[in-house]
Amino acid sequence: MSARQPVLSGRNIVKHYGRVTAIDHADFDLYPGEILAVIGDNGAGKSSLIKTLSGAVVPDEGEIRLNGELVRFTSPMEAREAGIETVYQNLALSPALSIADNMFLGREIRKSGFAGKYLRMLDRKAMERIAREKLSDLGLMTIQNIAQAVETLSGGQRQGVAVARAAAFGSKVIILDEPTAALGVKESRKVLELIQDVRSRGLPIVLISHNMPHVFEVADRIHVHRLGKRLCVVDPKMATMNDAVALMTGAKKPETSMMAA
């Protein structure tokens, strides 16, 4: 296992906000083809850590490597260009824009030839076709009209659009921040299936979640974050949900028998 090279790794990452330390020399490793869950109590610094990986936050110290190469993202755009797609908790969708517009926001397709080059005309048809393909790939084609505004969709459908966007463009890593937090039972199930579907295509996934049953169901390894750093990485087959909660709240010290290799 140790011979494997992580797809995405962080070493000694530090981030201060004024006098608050959000990340305190944290490490992070994501291996190829796995679902790595990141759990931790509120304020443990999960979100800050993830934001340094997705380019939304620039760490004060430490290094991040993508496939072994040192990278430094100063914006989400740069991380995206490097192949890391993030689905944020607020989904980063524009409610008044259509599904297709949202999927291609920031990377629109222009028409070829004169109209695209000089009039900078968007290729609506191509974008709608691809958006429809991506959504049906993930079994989300209950959405009838690809041109309908995102605000007319249900919470689960919106999540689906955001995940489909990430899966469509993420070439190396997909990060999901609390994808099931706002969803009902059936919609959560759909999203979990979606996550496993994405993994089966070989893309590694980082899943941040508070929902222990969901984490234990889909994760290959569980990164426990506590007080701004990685406390340990747990193997879900060796530990129970109780163990995980005890670890992240500090009620229990890490035991080697639970650790993931």
Next chain:
Amino acid sequence: MVSQSTDHEHSARDADTSSPVFDRPKRSWMGQIQHLLHNNPTLVPVLILLASVIVFAIATDGRLITGLAIKITLEQVSIVGILACAQTLVILTAGIDLSIGAVMVLSYVAMGHLAVTYGLPAPFALLGGFGVGMGLGAISGLLVTRVRLPPFIVTLGMWQIVLATVYLYTGSQSIRSQAIDATAPLLKLFGERVSIGGWNLTIMGAPVIYAVVLMVLIFAVFSYIMRLTAWGRHVYAVGDDKEAADLAGVRSDKVVFSVYVVAGFIAAFAAWAAIGRVGSISPSSFAEANLDSIAAVVIGGTSLFGGRGTILGSLFGALTVGTFATGLKLAGADPQWVLFASGCLIILAVALDQWIRRISA
């Protein structure tokens, strides 16, 4: 893959997956109208315009629908209309530009003085005026995106600074029409009647000036840009939810900055057209243009909260105010009633907007 013990939701798998059907009371006709307007945001300003045309056509015994009345209305609307296009862009980003009229005045003062006082060739004088418009837009844009001041405060300040500059620089003196004719007739291009090789563009027999054509062209071009280019979609996304747009990869500060520069660019076009329409270069003209442009945008159905509205709506908004102006004048009313009616329309339009927005998806 998933063991039975951790899969505590397996019982949900056999659940009925069809969408629930609720016994919903049939929508009232009010509700249906609400839905129709929600799905077609430009419909409201079109209906308001149509209604005002019909009302004033009746009130003036049809005198509103004559070539002369239409010509006067269009010419009056042209300058504020062009400014309203610029204003729409800014308001769509959830901003507001209180200085746009003053920017236009300083632009045409620059064009006039460069050509007449300093004797620059007309094309260079125009370039100078465009530079002033875009430069002022860039200053506002930087203050909004870099210094992070609210657009209201930035443009309120710019309005006063720019207006003071206009008066200090010109000493409140106008440049007379004859002086422009003698040195730089190109500056008055947009006041000329449209005439191409002996063919004259007319509406119901009345000649049309280039300023009106310019307004229509600007609206056509920006409708296209907003609907069919990435920049246009980004303006909507930024106004809708700036944080979401940022996370989705839109460089929203760049977009907002560019909107203020483009607004300055359009204001410079309005400046050029204004020289033609007024004939002279007067520092005290268009004192109301800032607020008139906002009125047109709001009546045109664009939300002051950003992200919602159309460029074309603002054209209809401007035309509605113009119809009120001409209609009331023809009906022999005191011109102050125009202001009164415009105020009522603004409040009505925003109230209507709120009502439509309150719809439950």
